Amino acid sequence: MACWLFKSEPDTFGIEDLAAQPRQTDHWDGVRNYQARNFMRDDMTVGDLGFFYHSNTKEPGIVGIVEIVRAAYPDHTAFDPEDPHFDPKSDPDEPRWFMVDVKLVRRLARTIPLAELKARPEISDMPLVRKGNRLSVMPVTDEQWAFVLSLE
DNA sequence: GCCAACGTTGGC
DNA sequence: GCCAACGTTGGC
Numbered sequence: 044m045a046c047w048l049f050k051s052e053p054d055t056f057g058i059e060d061l062a063a064q065p066r067q068t069d070h071w072d073g074v075r076n077y078q079a080r081n082f083m084r085d086d087m088t089v090g091d092l093g094f095f096y097h098s099n100t101k102e103p104g105i106v107g108i109v110e111i112v113r114a115a116y117p118d119h120t121a122f123d124p125e126d127p128h129f130d131p132k133s134d135p136d137e138p139r140w141f142m143v144d145v146k147l148v149r150r151l152a153r154t155i156p157l158a159e160l161k162a163r164p165e166i167s168d169m170p171l172v173r174k175g176n177r178l179s180v181m182p183v184t185d186e187q188w189a190f191v192l193s194l195e
Numbered sequence: 196g197c198c199a200a201c202g203t204t205g206g207c
Numbered sequence: 208g209c210c211a212a213c214g215t216t217g218g219c
Binding site for chain 1: 202
Binding site: 098117 | 215216217218
């Protein structure tokens, strides 16, 4: 089983929004970065766990845990001209972008702030804490996963 | 709101 | 294939 981290802006789609969905499950659409797409399309499997991370907010940090409940399938929002993530170059017959379904497992007891993660040498290799990182979906090693949870 | 860092695009 | 220009991300 692999572990992951999903970034989202809480003003757009936060953990409370996921919690409000039926069965606390939703598709993770809108990823428009090839590296992040490849992780989802090629490497994520049902049963994998992920951190839910709030970005671009007052206190960015890890707020919860999700589970992958459906493996990658075409991201239909790329075909919708009305959608903010519309991509005219994604052809329904040969989709360019993919998404997975995630289910909320639980909120963390507290937000683990980015600043705190950055201060921990044990996880200095996490892409999340590296300068200039812009991946919205990234892998997390088992060791990093366990360490982050130990901070909760 | 600012701006550094990054990925993508397109001219050549 | 190079690289400047541009748009976006995301911390602060």
